[in-house]
Amino acid sequence: MAVILLTGFEPFDGAARNPSADAVRAVAADYDGPHDLVIATLPVAFDASALRLRDLIAMHSPDAVIATGLAGGSQRIAVERIGVNLIDARIPDNDGAQPFDAPSEIGGPAARFASLPTKRLFQVLTEEGLPAHLSLSAGTYVCNHVLYTALGAVRADARAGFVHLPWSTSTAPAGAAHLADKDLARAVRLVVDHALDAEVTRPGGSLW
Template structure:
């Protein structure tokens, strides 16, 4: 059985919601297979998210890993190309940790490239009517650390990577760009299908 691991995040920084976690939950509810879809909502903590990602990969041995997170301020869904070995937090995570200029993994390489077909996923999202763009930086917060951990824990046969989503309409700051939650859900479904094909 082909297995897909799809993750999002819990709310952070005092926000009431996180569209990545909400969208992942909805994708899971709608999933009709035939592949096995494993979904999880990760804590927004450097230690917790990376440990949970490694645990999920070890437990389920997925063929595809797509982690998702919120990038408030972006106007499109943005598949990421690169995860860097740097944790440099502008704000504390949900545990209060705020690493500065630290590696994600002390003995790890400087960076990993996504093994998802990033450009094909981006094009398919756009073809489906969802604003999408390739991003070359997953930042240096928990999202980047989670992408880095996912790629480090995946073997050569696994397609793995990260997708940032904007705010869902009505859930973010009044002046923030957003997309309907249904569009974010559809974009993630498209990403899974493209990665599988």
């Protein structure tokens, strides 16, 4: 039985809830396998999130890490492809830290590529009628920091990646783009179900 670590984030920037944590809890409430699903809510803080994530990975040795977070203003689910070794916080984190032009990991590579089957996940989400896209930037805030950290912390044969979610209907500020709560939970469940799939390839075997 594979172990899947699925995370969302606590609220930040004055919000009462974070739809990523809501979606993760909704998936866990109805989850019936086949994997062993471990869930956690990460702090929206650079140091604390990396420490918590590394502890979870060391404790559970997951076969896949799926981190989720909020991309307020987006109308689509973003399957992230790259984590960059850069922190440039536009607002303070929940611990009051606001680093700029700092590395996520001193001495680490400039970037790490998500090892989840990103194109397969995009394919699954769109085939299920969910608005999604492949993203080449997870930003430079805590979401990107968690993606970069996860990719450096998992076993060599394990997978890790990040999915950005829009606001949910029940959490969106007035006038903000959003998707139904049930659709966000459905999207996260699909990512869990297909996290260990083979990547999509072109005829002849090359990636898209």
